[in-house]
Amino acid sequence: MNFRISQLIQACHTATAPTSPLFRRRGGDKAVLFLFLLFPLSLPAQEILNLQQCREMALEYNKEMAASAKQTESAHYTAKSYLGNFFPNFTAGGTGIYSTIDGSLGIPGGNLPTFLPHATGQFLPNGGYAYFPGIDLNYKTGTIYMGGIQVEQPLYMGGKIRAAYKMSLLDKEMAHMNETLTATEVILKTDQAYALVVKAQEMKKVADKYNAVLTELMKNVESAHRHGLKPQNDVLKVRVKLNESELGIRKAENALRLATMNLCHYIGKPLATDIRISGDFPEIEQDIRMQVSDITARPEYGILNKQVSIAQQQVKLNRSELLPKVGIKGSYDYIHGFELNGQDLFDKGSFSVFLNVSVPLFHFGERSNKIRAAKAKLEQSRLEQENMNEQMLLELTQAANNLDEARLESELSDRSLQQAEENMRVSKSQYEVGLETLSDHLEAQVLWQQAYETRVDAHFRLYLNYITYLKAAGTLYDKCCK
Template identity: 30%
Template structure:
């Protein structure tokens, strides 16, 4: 009994250790990205699509190689009886209407319950197929390129989603700290007014006004903590960790600003965007399909070498080698070639128009994100200026309040303005970090 319990205890200890070590995790931005890319199920689906495309390419290449095929046929005739050829005088060789002196004694063929068996092995080699094999290999190679670009596109989308969740969690962490400071600030003011009220220096309404503001601040702190927990769970969901994992953000918002280099942003996007690479690949496939349509109506030449063996009851049991060649020349197909060529041309034109339209949309997207970054940069500068002025105003108002030159309402307003200014800066810095990642994505460098 003790021997059975001991492994269970060890297992429980290991499980508890793993759970405790997994319940809290410190992550940098790059570590979070790596975990998200490893976990993401959409990326796993895209990875399987890459494998399928590569396998299809390898399968297409085998069409260049000779095929070895085996065949076999067995037939059984259970109701067939023996065949008899009656005796007869053979006709004359010079005059088929006259009898000769040759006598045929007759023949009895053993065909009762006849079994016919044939088997063989053939080696088939295509010699010319109108270019279809070469075009099929080009199409599958392009398919591999498209699958790779699609995978990279999904990677960029996952990274952007991860960065947005990471920086929003970092921002909410700063907002929780800000809310805590604001509560402590009001708590200190409430203590000061309580003392003044006890001494009869201020009316009770002044003390109650601060208390009401403090209660609101505590409620906002609770909301901020709950929002932080929800954002934490959202990041856990994205990177595949249990939702109750406590994630510690190791990177903080950086208030030292630097705009990305916008030079050649549009040209970089045209050269690097995965969407354009995919559409360009689809256009090339349409071109190959157009050529494939013409190849369908070209002559086809093939060769075959094989060995075939036949066994027909007791009458025949032998085999022989065979060499064959086949030539197929299309002659008339009721304008099928014309209609298929028109369809292939329309598909090619559609692919070219989609590529051109997407290029225009991407150029517009690059310009939009550049404007958003410039706007975000200016917004941060203004919010930082506003924060400094709010801090200076709060310090001045606090000093004046202590000497009785400002009212409690003035001080409360100054504290609220300071909190709003700091919150605006946090929000501006967060959006700027997300926009920097988004800009890398729109120019195809993420």
Template identity: 30%
Template sequence: MKNAVSIILLWLSLPAFGQTSLAGYRAAVADYSWQLKIAASQSDAAAETMGQARTGYLPRLAMDGSFTKTFHRYEGIEPWTFGVLPQVVQTVYGGGAVRASAKQAELGYDIALCDEEFSRLDVRYAADYAYWNLSAVELYAASMRQYVSIIRSLKEVVDRRFAEGYIAKGDVLMIETRLSEAEYSLVSAEQSYEVALHNFNILRGTDATLDVQLGQGIRDSLPMPVRVVTAEALARRPDYTAARLRAEQADWGIRLARAPFNPQLSVGVGGSWQPFVPNRTGATTVDGSVFVKLSVPIFHWGERRRAVGAARAVQQQQEWTAALRHDDIVREEMNGWTALVQSRAQVDASEESLRIAGENLSISTYSYGEGLATILDVLQAQLSWIQLYSNAIRAHYNYAVAVSDYQRITAQ
């Protein structure tokens, strides 16, 4: 009975003195995440691209300059000349290219923001996974230490009864074999804990060997999420929004492909500063001009049709990609909810089985000490207990991960 009480106290006390909360760990991982930094820089680049595209609506100032000098003078003409030609040009109609480019850039910025938000969901899920994994392996390592302690306690009883001549050497050999197996499993469990600890710390950018006390554990009461309807899940998912925006962006790409083959109209004012022609005295003149430029493409051997056809194919691909993403999200939500419900049922079943196994272990151990049970009965009770304990840990871990996964799938 003493062992059963210590098992329960061990199970309940492990998360009680934790210092690293799940919310705090999420924040630390998000702050350190290189994935989020890359996504944020991509959003910044998209914002700059959008600003660059919008400059196409504004007039442009340009200046051409040249200077020429010859090696010989002919008939009194100066061997040098120059020209400075500033111009302000405003595109009145560029075939729709400016508007299409600006809209594509705006949509590209929205897509980058969606990608950044989806990266945030991935990083949060990675943080949850590392947190719950560390909690699970910590519990498992603790259970193996307790298991070894239980076997050692039984070995003391077996050794005493063997010394008193009540049992045969076979009982001693069986308990020593079981102890050796348990110690081997304990080494493996502690190694798994070290690996999980390294992953936990590296993900938040701290010393990989830093000891951690978790503020929450997989055995804490995690509320069952409310199921999200498919339409709401689709509306929340940033990757689905990005897929639809890419289809719209590709639609504007069709107009952009058509634009170079439409009429182009621009107006402007300019000036010139240059010597008189021919340059006999070196005197210069300044002149100004106003111009209207119209360009009308007439025949390009089907280039327009090919360009538009290629752009339309890209747009169709993006439409199909969005439809594929729609089906993937519907499937993810259904599978995620199924895993959540089943893992919750496994938690309830494993708790009851573990309680029974604990009672059976206490009774078998006590009965063996009183000579009312065989060593095989106790060893079987020990093996059943550690297996059910492991199942309970796995069930709680699966449920905690399923909760985090469903929150990621439904973008909560």
């Protein structure tokens, strides 16, 4: 039997009522336990995730990470493919021919004169004869088949094979670095989304606390108004502020819902998944030593270096087209067929060895211009590397400055909140004894709310600037994933 939740709750209320026979026999608690065992409910469990879990889920789900992993895998197998060029290449082949071509060749026999050498160095007939029986050859093509195994080994290709293999290794290393770079960007976006949820939760707490303060004040002012101690105008002033606080709560709830959906998007959950995060803002190193001169730990720096190295190997690869090439080839072949006078002319195998030397002479500038183009590409890569390195240094300096300012702003916001809380406490005491007007007391509460929101926003931006600095310094991936 399947009950709706409302029906089961109603059944529980009925079973635990004082007039229920079940209540009188076993007691209300036993009746409720009996019903829940009889009709189990499957309520969706709310997930509680921490930052590390969100990072792991994002790295597993992200499509860019999957594409980077496939790129690394492709580069790995490409390097293995180029490595095979250093070793011999074995090939097996075979050919079959059938032809109806046939024919014969005949030379008649007879007596042929004989010759002897003369003292003059010439051959002169000696009057004798030798009998020549003649030749009668009948040939038929029929079926001919052949097969063999060949082995080819390059001895010197002008450095082409070595340069291509080094390029494949560099591409493999660059793919690994690109995978790290993608993971760093995914972690940065996930941390930003996680911190945004924390901020939305804190803003919701601020709105609830402010609403609670105004609600308490509203009760006091209404009670004073009923006893003739406060005018109606004070009640209206508090009511206006209370309405504003309710609107603030609704905005905070919507912001929290939107931030949670954004986090679900990054970690691969359906947007409507009901999740909660644990804890406050992630801890920030207090004794971190900021530096603005070393960018060698960034994956982008390594990728640029590999691109320059690849351009250097490309120059060597093109230069190999102007150098001699030497290779050796060996083969074992078997051929069968071609009938001659009813017997097969070919019916055995043979070994062969070939040495090939190729020396380029003149190609109308085609290959030399390729070298010039590769050198120009190398200089372009070096210039781009210098430009990007300067930009990364500027980015690191800006991130360090933003982190330093955010840290000071966070400390000032903590002080401001403490001062605003003390101001609100003093204002409340003075208002209760009639030494302060309601407008001043409401203003003190607004200042406290603003200081609280400023503190939450400052802590949020402090963490964002912290992870941004770690990414600019190239240490975000190591701190988060190792």
